[in-house]
């Protein structure tokens with residue numbers, strides 16, 4: 236249970252940490268990535284502070300469980316001679332970390348400074364002196380003014396997951412006060428000169444050992460819950476692998492991710508590169524996500540490649556309240572030949588995108604002009620399809636983007652649809668006459684269908700048990716920025 240709760244606390248800390256550069260303090264390594272990220276996660280100081288708070292509460296509990304082994308030794312005591320001492324049943328009662336701070340250090344990582352920490356320790360003492368005399372009792376030790384400094388460095392492993400480790404740890408204990416039961420005045424001096432300093436050394440190394448182990452076992456495990464490959468559905472995956480080690484600046488920790496959708500069946504090279512993505516210096520939310528137009532355009536390619544950008548309109552897909560009959564008798568009002576060739580037959584449209592849509596993001600929002608082929612068929616009495624005509628549809632589509640339950644969700648709105656006739660098996664006709672009909676068909680079937688999918692959304696790259704609140708969406712040239720505060724949900 237302790238391990239789990241530590242993992243949780245560390246996890247929050249890790250959230251912040253996940254974004255630092257994995258370099259040793261002292262070395263300055265410029266991170267240059269061959270390509271721009273398709274997706275950026277930024278943890279601001281507010282986010283680091285939140286994670287830190289959670290992490291420290293866990294570390295505090297963990298340190299209070301420090302196991303200290305028995306201590307024994309020999310010492311010379313003035314007027315007494317050689318004394319053999321033993322300390323046993325050492326038990327830490329608590330460990331308080333009242334003043335702590337986390338600071339991102341540019342190109343290094345994160346520094347955690349803990350000051351004025353204090354702890355209390357109980358144990359039994361036993362001494363043997365003058366060859367035969369013995370005495371024993373109990374003691375209580377107050378360790379005060381403990382300073383702990385921890386450097387955490389972040390990196391990425393071969394799978395693109397973040398890594399974290401303690402690159403440096405130091406502990407300084409400047410005050411130890413001991414209270415012991417017993418009648419021997421020289422015992423106090425023995426404690427003071429020998430035992431205190433031994434205990435101090437042991438504690439100093441134990442604390443750093445414990446920190447390093449917790450970072451390794453709990454924090455590292457937690458930050459590796461970053462979903463670097465998210466499965467969207469049976470056909471589409473989303474690659475959130477780090478393209479560079481997390482990078483610390485003086486204000487934040489930035490994570491550069493690939494941010495690329497791909498077809499699970501056949502992933503291929505994306506025919507364009509991500510544009511530069513420089514998040515503005517906003518800092519009032521704990522975390523910001525930058526999603527490049529690359530991110531969305533690779534989604535379009537992946538869905539297109541997976542054959543998912545196909546949609547059929549039949550009478551059954553049209554909502555009843557639209558009151559539209561999809562048959563040749565209705566369409567013969569615009570295409571008189573239909574009446575004669577295919578009288579009173581149901582129809583269907585097969586919509587498909589000949590190429591993947593390509594969208595642009597600017598300060599005004601997301602927009603694109605997809606081109607859709609709409610093949611019309613008459614459904615013959617024996618159920619086979621007779622091709623009627625092929626339209627090319629285009630229109631201005633705008634998207635509204637939001638964040639819900641840790642996912643990017645959206646909805647589309649289409650303006651007036653422009654039609655052109657690409658092919659016809661029923662002779663020529665005035666295609667503009669179909670304008671209103673097609674607009675109604677598209678906005679009552681295809682758009683709700685797409686919006687239902689977009690409403691399920693795409694997962695943001697979040698560590699386990701992280702919830703977002705207070706979200707905002709802003710648009711910039713070539714990317715959109717999502718801001719949010721974070722809530723870490725400890726395990727029940």
Ligand SMILES: *[C@@H]1O[C@H](CO)[C@@H](O)[C@H](O)[C@H]1NC(C)=O
Pocket residue numbers: 615617619
């Ligand atoms: C369906 O009917 C049409 C015309 O009546 C005919 O040309 C076609 O071969 C038929 N298809 C099948 C599968 O029977």
Ligand SMILES: *[C@@H]1O[C@H](CO)[C@@H](O)[C@H](O)[C@H]1NC(C)=O
Pocket residue numbers: 629630631650651652653
């Ligand atoms: C789309 O918008 C642009 C500019 O806003 C406009 O010039 C164009 O005609 C629009 N296209 C359609 C099909 O409405």
